[in-house]
Amino acid sequence: MHDDQVDVTADIVAILIREQFPQWSGRAIQPLLSTGTVHAIFRIGDGLSARFPLRLGDPTETLAVLEREARASAELAQVSRFPVPEPVALGKPGAGYPMPWSVQTWLPGTVAFDADPSGSDAFAEDLAAFIAALRDAETRGRRFSGDNRGGVLAHHDDWMEKCFEESEVLLDVPRLRRVWSHFRELPRTGADVMSHGDLIPGNVLVTGDRLSGVLDTGGFGPADPALDLVSGWHLLQPGPRDVLRRTLACDDLEWERGKAWAFEQAMGLVWYYAESNPTMSRMGRRTLDRILASME
Incomplete structure (x- = not known):
C-alpha cells in the first residue's frame, strides 16, 4: 500500500516471539487479513x-x-x-524486521466492514455511548497538538489541494472544492475533549448489530469535540445517524464540523488507496456520497 512498506511474515513473527517472548513460543501465529493501513497484524494464540x-x-x-x-x-x-x-508488551527489531513492534490483547468480534451495522439504531446508540464516555474523560489540561485531524480545518488546505488534484479523473472535483470551501470556514467553539480519533469501519467490532469492541485506540487524546462524529458518516445510514446526533445532543455547528472532518478523511482515502486497498477507497467514496446527499 505504501512505497516505503516493510513486509513481515508469520515465520519472522515466530522467530521474534521465540527470541524475545519465549513464554509465548509455540502458540499458533495467524496473519490477519485487514483493511488497516498502518500495521500488519498477527494473532498469537487465543x-x-x-x-x-x-x-x-x-x-x-x-x-x-x-x-x-x-x-x-x-x-x-x-x-x-x-x-x-490493552497493551501487553513492546518488541524490538530482529529476524529481518527493522523496527519495534507491539503486543496487545485480542478482542473477538467482526469488523464493521464485514458485519455492516449501518442500519441499526441500537448500534448508533452504542456508538454514542462510547463517544460520550470518552468526552467525559479528563483532558488533564492537555490540548490538541498534532497536525492530523482534530485541530483547525483550514490547516488542511494544502492536503486537500493535493487530494483534489489526484482525484480529477475519479471524482466530481469542482463540486467537492465548493464543499470544502464551506467546510474550511466553519468556526470552532467547543474546547478539546478526549477522542478516539479514527472511528472507521475497520476499527469497530460488531456482534449481532451491536457495538462489541473498538480497535486502534493508540490515538486517544484531546481534539475537536466534533472529530469522533466522523463515525456517523463512515458507519451509519441516515436514520441511525440521526439517532447518534440526538443521543449526543449535537448542535448544528458541531454536527457540520464532524461532517467536515469525515469529508477531509474520505477525500484522501479515495485516491491514495484506489489500487492498493480498494476497500478503503470504496469507504471513502461511500462517505463522500453520504455527505453530498445530506447537503442536497
Whole structure:
C-alpha cells in the first residue's frame, strides 16, 4: 500500500516471539487479513495480537510512537464502556524486521466492514455511548497538538489541494472544492475533549448489530469535540445517524464540523488507496456520497 512498506511474515513473527517472548513460543501465529493501513497484524494464540508498523521509519522514533500509543490505549481502557485492546508488551527489531513492534490483547468480534451495522439504531446508540464516555474523560489540561485531524480545518488546505488534484479523473472535483470551501470556514467553539480519533469501519467490532469492541485506540487524546462524529458518516445510514446526533445532543455547528472532518478523511482515502486497498477507497467514496446527499 505504501512505497516505503516493510513486509513481515508469520515465520519472522515466530522467530521474534521465540527470541524475545519465549513464554509465548509455540502458540499458533495467524496473519490477519485487514483493511488497516498502518500495521500488519498477527494473532498469537487465543488471547494476543502483534502489530507491526508497515512503513519504514527511524527505530527510535517508531519506539517513541509505540510507547505513546500504549499509554493512550491503557488510558482509554480505563474510561471505555466497551472492550478495547490493552497493551501487553513492546518488541524490538530482529529476524529481518527493522523496527519495534507491539503486543496487545485480542478482542473477538467482526469488523464493521464485514458485519455492516449501518442500519441499526441500537448500534448508533452504542456508538454514542462510547463517544460520550470518552468526552467525559479528563483532558488533564492537555490540548490538541498534532497536525492530523482534530485541530483547525483550514490547516488542511494544502492536503486537500493535493487530494483534489489526484482525484480529477475519479471524482466530481469542482463540486467537492465548493464543499470544502464551506467546510474550511466553519468556526470552532467547543474546547478539546478526549477522542478516539479514527472511528472507521475497520476499527469497530460488531456482534449481532451491536457495538462489541473498538480497535486502534493508540490515538486517544484531546481534539475537536466534533472529530469522533466522523463515525456517523463512515458507519451509519441516515436514520441511525440521526439517532447518534440526538443521543449526543449535537448542535448544528458541531454536527457540520464532524461532517467536515469525515469529508477531509474520505477525500484522501479515495485516491491514495484506489489500487492498493480498494476497500478503503470504496469507504471513502461511500462517505463522500453520504455527505453530498445530506447537503442536497
